[in-house]
Amino acid sequence: MTPHQPWDVLSGARVFDLAQPMRRGMPQSPNHPPYRMLLERRHGDLIRSDGGSAANEVVITGGHVGTHIDALAHVSQDGRLHDGTDAATAQSAAGFSRLGIEEFTPYVGRAVLLDVARLHGVPVLPPAHEITAAELEATLEETRTDLRRGEAALIGTGWSRHWEDPPTFTGDRHGVPGPGAEAGEWLAARGLRLVGGETLAFEHIPAGRGHAVLPVHRRLLVEAGVHIVETMRLAALAEAGVTEFLLVLAPLPLVGATGSPVRPLAVVTPDDPA
Amino acid sequence: MTPHQPWDVLSGARVFDLAQPMRRGMPQSPNHPPYRMLLERRHGDLIRSDGGSAANEVVITGGHVGTHIDALAHVSQDGRLHDGTDAATAQSAAGFSRLGIEEFTPYVGRAVLLDVARLHGVPVLPPAHEITAAELEATLEETRTDLRRGEAALIGTGWSRHWEDPPTFTGDRHGVPGPGAEAGEWLAARGLRLVGGETLAFEHIPAGRGHAVLPVHRRLLVEAGVHIVETMRLAALAEAGVTEFLLVLAPLPLVGATGSPVRPLAVVTPDDPA
């Protein structure tokens, strides 16, 4: 065996769980079916001859619930999906015949945290703060990091700290911080494979406006073919000052679906600049 | 930056997707709610003012459907869960208050493939083949690999090659290959964190017998506290001759659930013995 066995390299690494726990009543977009997990069989319902018993459950959920990733099929513009596919012919009772979440190859690679909250010296950005391209640039400069084509960029807003406070988290009244159209453009130009953030929608939501239009989704999913991960839990990663890390992100292969809940992991080795 | 950045180590690695695709009608145990994904909104249902449109879905599934991992709460013996927890008091409308799948820390570490099919020189073991401790030992000797405490062992039966043939895969008539009670004992004694296999249940199922008793589940989940991953897709990994690899396995954090679908990845670097 060589010294470069990946499990040796990663031994001693710290693994950050970037997913929010999934439970009934957690914040989610009202546009998607609400999450519900309930036990079907409980222990004691049916006891095997040897005294054993098995419990199980049913899970009802949307694909865009909890920490999740958007498939390219999620959004269309003027009737077209990314790469010009006619949305109407791609969708059916079986879901999408193209660009469903099963087409996303699990990501195992470098990712960068663009921590805009840290840039402003606050734990959480104010609601309705619009993230600009200049702010994203500034986070890179400050941390001496770079974005590379085909890789991942996560934007830190601190918003995941509001998770236990659903009205604030969903931001119906006061809005939600996120990248505006200009920052979306900047991200699209970077040739990334995926981007992610801590809010329900990877967008700037002004106070009281709701999700009337979603320009960043359009720019990234439809035009640039960049996947979007939402409702991530980035607070601990940000707190540790991590800026560069190994991201492993493997959504469920829900054939034909427009998205999937996912449990992304950030793997940070002691050698890391952090 | 140092040469040991994990993304550098893994650059050039081959990533094997160890999950079966999830679609309506796939083989699954009749004991669990059937998987169903269907679109709710389709493109064109609701077009935003800028010509954009978003599609979404509902997913209905059991926690033990597709490639999935069993939580320790899944099985009880004589009314007790692992570590003696009274099953009756731990279960409620909110699921399990202890030993639910959210308590499983995502696994990022070394795993070994004990390929029993390869040991016998066949692509797939015959239905109802009972895997013995001696066979598991023999796979380690043949590949000069070892199992280590706290790590993962996957058993290769080739059974995932039957995925497209549901009657064969479920094995109602002819049975399913898997570890018998003695092999379960051998595995339990290894101090592993998790084990996995290609069949619906990580058990030896004799022809025509069904899942009357599940001794390996009892030994591993209840007594030893070892998690079990089922319905994995190991054929490509086995075909590549991989015996040792980095396994990343991060189930959805379904709070209180007895299991979760999961998308495990095997990361194999060019340096690997394979």
Place this chain on the structure above:
Amino acid sequence: MTPHQPWDVLSGARVFDLAQPMRRGMPQSPNHPPYRMLLERRHGDLIRSDGGSAANEVVITGGHVGTHIDALAHVSQDGRLHDGTDAATAQSAAGFSRLGIEEFTPYVGRAVLLDVARLHGVPVLPPAHEITAAELEATLEETRTDLRRGEAALIGTGWSRHWEDPPTFTGDRHGVPGPGAEAGEWLAARGLRLVGGETLAFEHIPAGRGHAVLPVHRRLLVEAGVHIVETMRLAALAEAGVTEFLLVLAPLPLVGATGSPVRPLAVVTPDDPA
């Protein structure tokens, strides 16, 4: 044929639909799984060789959603269901082995409307109005009607007029009118087969109190074995001044369930006192 054929008697009858329409987002108790109906197949997804196509849907609902009836198994007191059944042994993964909604024989018989709103000369009772036994008595006197053993009594509050205004209908802030414990006692003493009302819960809910205790459910379901129908639409019936009518109430035979949505009908013949 005789002159008494029921279809002849009923010809010319007016049929009042006593059910609220079921749609996503309708008012319902937060204690129950939310209603959701979505199309699975749409026309055009799969076209048969002759040009035909069939659409269908999935419905996800609680048993106590929309206009619905409570089975006796719905409520227990000190661990006992009606008639002393041990609740713990009657419930399992298959639902209830006793007193599930399938045990309710469909009702085809006389019913009386006790219109308390009319008694007070208002279209809708104020939120948090507690209905008393004296008020129920007074409605009978005023309309010269009587209650008979084994029959049905519906209480008019006018509350169904708030259906399109979910916050008012659910009454989280201001409460909901309904029978208090004393009126429940009065109803229980009448030997009725079933009672019904227009609100989510057939109870008096004081402002800001929520459903902390449900004394009328206890008295009727557990002790007296009287079924309760909730969320009925009685406004048109009340407006027509009907006090006595033929009620047909046939819930879905959901074996083992604690309740079922239902579409009750009031059949009013021209001969009726109304």
Place this chain on the structure above:
Amino acid sequence: MTPHQPWDVLSGARVFDLAQPMRRGMPQSPNHPPYRMLLERRHGDLIRSDGGSAANEVVITGGHVGTHIDALAHVSQDGRLHDGTDAATAQSAAGFSRLGIEEFTPYVGRAVLLDVARLHGVPVLPPAHEITAAELEATLEETRTDLRRGEAALIGTGWSRHWEDPPTFTGDRHGVPGPGAEAGEWLAARGLRLVGGETLAFEHIPAGRGHAVLPVHRRLLVEAGVHIVETMRLAALAEAGVTEFLLVLAPLPLVGATGSPVRPLAVVTPDDPA
């Protein structure tokens, strides 16, 4: 009170329950989401301060499951629904904007049982028996009954006696008895409001053919606007020799759905010819 109060007329009537009990695993068409009812809260999960406890459930079902009625929106021909509505524009995430099951006015009226099994002197017609117009005519003649415009006709095949034997009931191998295209034509010409039968599909299904085309659905639902009720339980009614009765059929008002489970009742007074 007059002697014609409907509850007096119906007092002493026998009420036949024409619905099959709904439970997991019951026979249903594989084209529709499978029925599943499971408890969410059980007694004891949450005990109120006064010792009370409430249990509830979630129900997951298709609209064409168990005894159910087809809405006119269920079937289209060449892209058109009944009355020429463009199917594509009527369907959306909210279901159908026209011809959904909520548009069906509950039926309270005369119905006739055309008992073809009795005509042949058998309890159950053989699988794959095609019912002809002549047979339907003959049942009317034999029982001296007539069909009237706007009313209901149910066809007796005896098939509901196979309910407990799912493979026979679904008829995948040997087919299912039912009206052929010619009988469908004859029914359509009668100007009925609804028709019903005991099988999964109100069609003649030849052995081994499945539901390749559904000519009777087309003729009745799309062209004639006649509703179809399926999977009815008619055996007891047939056994009692009833030919004419009061039918009450009130599906759930599932707004926008293509069908609904229903609990139809046949009310037979002692005066009836039976």
